[in-house]
Amino acid sequence: MQKGPVFRAIDRWGHIALEGLNPNSVSRLLRMAFARNGVDGESLSGHSLRRGFATWASRNEWGTKALMDYVGWKDVQSALRYVDTDAPFGDLAR
Known part of the structure:
Protein backbone atom coordinates (compact mmCIF):
# COMPACT_ATOMS: atom_id res chain seq x y z
CA MET A 1 0.00 0.00 0.00
CA GLN A 2 1.75 3.16 -1.20
CA LYS A 3 -0.88 5.86 -0.59
CA GLY A 4 -3.29 6.76 2.14
CA PRO A 5 -3.26 7.63 5.83
CA VAL A 6 0.00 7.06 7.70
CA PHE A 7 -1.64 5.78 10.89
CA ARG A 8 -3.87 2.76 10.24
CA ALA A 9 -5.03 -0.27 12.17
CA ILE A 10 -3.04 -3.48 11.71
CA ASP A 11 -4.72 -6.73 12.72
CA ARG A 12 -2.96 -9.70 14.30
CA TRP A 13 -2.34 -11.21 10.86
CA GLY A 14 -0.59 -8.08 9.60
CA HIS A 15 -3.44 -6.81 7.41
CA ILE A 16 -3.40 -3.02 7.16
CA ALA A 17 -6.75 -1.19 7.19
CA LEU A 18 -7.57 1.14 4.31
CA GLU A 19 -8.92 3.90 6.55
CA GLY A 20 -6.95 5.95 9.04
CA LEU A 21 -7.14 5.62 12.80
CA ASN A 22 -9.45 7.83 14.81
CA PRO A 23 -7.52 11.00 15.80
CA ASN A 24 -8.01 10.14 19.49
CA SER A 25 -6.34 6.78 18.88
CA VAL A 26 -3.28 8.47 17.39
CA SER A 27 -2.80 10.62 20.50
CA ARG A 28 -3.24 7.59 22.76
CA LEU A 29 -0.74 5.52 20.76
CA LEU A 30 1.78 8.38 20.75
CA ARG A 31 1.56 8.71 24.53
CA MET A 32 2.00 4.95 24.98
CA ALA A 33 5.08 4.95 22.71
CA PHE A 34 6.60 7.88 24.59
CA ALA A 35 5.92 6.25 27.96
CA ARG A 36 7.58 3.00 26.83
CA ASN A 37 10.66 5.03 25.99
CA GLY A 38 10.77 7.05 29.19
CA VAL A 39 9.49 10.30 27.69
CA ASP A 40 6.62 12.27 29.23
CA GLY A 41 4.21 12.60 26.33
CA GLU A 42 1.08 13.69 28.20
CA SER A 43 1.19 17.15 26.62
CA LEU A 44 1.70 15.80 23.08
CA SER A 45 -0.90 14.88 20.45
Whole structure:
Protein backbone atom coordinates (compact mmCIF):
# COMPACT_ATOMS: atom_id res chain seq x y z
CA MET A 1 0.00 0.00 0.00
CA GLN A 2 1.75 3.16 -1.20
CA LYS A 3 -0.88 5.86 -0.59
CA GLY A 4 -3.29 6.76 2.14
CA PRO A 5 -3.26 7.63 5.83
CA VAL A 6 0.00 7.06 7.70
CA PHE A 7 -1.64 5.78 10.89
CA ARG A 8 -3.87 2.76 10.24
CA ALA A 9 -5.03 -0.27 12.17
CA ILE A 10 -3.04 -3.48 11.71
CA ASP A 11 -4.72 -6.73 12.72
CA ARG A 12 -2.96 -9.70 14.30
CA TRP A 13 -2.34 -11.21 10.86
CA GLY A 14 -0.59 -8.08 9.60
CA HIS A 15 -3.44 -6.81 7.41
CA ILE A 16 -3.40 -3.02 7.16
CA ALA A 17 -6.75 -1.19 7.19
CA LEU A 18 -7.57 1.14 4.31
CA GLU A 19 -8.92 3.90 6.55
CA GLY A 20 -6.95 5.95 9.04
CA LEU A 21 -7.14 5.62 12.80
CA ASN A 22 -9.45 7.83 14.81
CA PRO A 23 -7.52 11.00 15.80
CA ASN A 24 -8.01 10.14 19.49
CA SER A 25 -6.34 6.78 18.88
CA VAL A 26 -3.28 8.47 17.39
CA SER A 27 -2.80 10.62 20.50
CA ARG A 28 -3.24 7.59 22.76
CA LEU A 29 -0.74 5.52 20.76
CA LEU A 30 1.78 8.38 20.75
CA ARG A 31 1.56 8.71 24.53
CA MET A 32 2.00 4.95 24.98
CA ALA A 33 5.08 4.95 22.71
CA PHE A 34 6.60 7.88 24.59
CA ALA A 35 5.92 6.25 27.96
CA ARG A 36 7.58 3.00 26.83
CA ASN A 37 10.66 5.03 25.99
CA GLY A 38 10.77 7.05 29.19
CA VAL A 39 9.49 10.30 27.69
CA ASP A 40 6.62 12.27 29.23
CA GLY A 41 4.21 12.60 26.33
CA GLU A 42 1.08 13.69 28.20
CA SER A 43 1.19 17.15 26.62
CA LEU A 44 1.70 15.80 23.08
CA SER A 45 -0.90 14.88 20.45
CA GLY A 46 -1.35 14.23 16.76
CA HIS A 47 -1.40 18.01 16.41
CA SER A 48 2.16 18.03 17.78
CA LEU A 49 3.23 15.79 14.89
CA ARG A 50 1.69 18.11 12.32
CA ARG A 51 3.27 21.17 13.91
CA GLY A 52 6.64 19.45 14.20
CA PHE A 53 6.54 18.31 10.59
CA ALA A 54 5.52 21.75 9.30
CA THR A 55 8.36 23.40 11.22
CA TRP A 56 10.86 20.77 10.04
CA ALA A 57 9.74 21.21 6.42
CA SER A 58 9.97 24.97 6.72
CA ARG A 59 13.49 24.82 8.15
CA ASN A 60 14.47 22.50 5.30
CA GLU A 61 13.29 25.05 2.74
CA TRP A 62 10.17 23.33 1.51
CA GLY A 63 8.17 25.69 -0.67
CA THR A 64 4.87 26.96 0.65
CA LYS A 65 2.83 25.17 -2.01
CA ALA A 66 4.69 21.89 -1.52
CA LEU A 67 4.04 21.94 2.23
CA MET A 68 0.40 22.91 1.82
CA ASP A 69 -0.19 20.22 -0.80
CA TYR A 70 1.56 17.56 1.28
CA VAL A 71 -0.34 18.31 4.48
CA GLY A 72 -3.63 19.24 2.81
CA TRP A 73 -3.96 22.88 3.83
CA LYS A 74 -6.07 25.03 1.52
CA ASP A 75 -4.86 28.46 2.62
CA VAL A 76 -1.62 30.03 3.80
CA GLN A 77 -3.13 31.21 7.09
CA SER A 78 -3.73 27.60 8.14
CA ALA A 79 -0.17 26.66 7.29
CA LEU A 80 1.36 29.61 9.12
CA ARG A 81 -0.37 28.66 12.37
CA TYR A 82 1.57 25.37 12.42
CA VAL A 83 5.09 26.67 11.72
CA ASP A 84 7.13 27.88 14.69
CA THR A 85 7.72 31.60 14.33
CA ASP A 86 11.51 31.30 14.53
CA ALA A 87 11.57 29.02 11.46
CA PRO A 88 11.70 30.55 7.98
CA PHE A 89 8.67 29.48 5.93
CA GLY A 90 10.05 28.15 2.66
CA ASP A 91 9.67 30.62 -0.17
CA LEU A 92 7.84 33.11 2.08
CA ALA A 93 11.14 33.75 3.87
CA ARG A 94 12.72 35.10 0.69
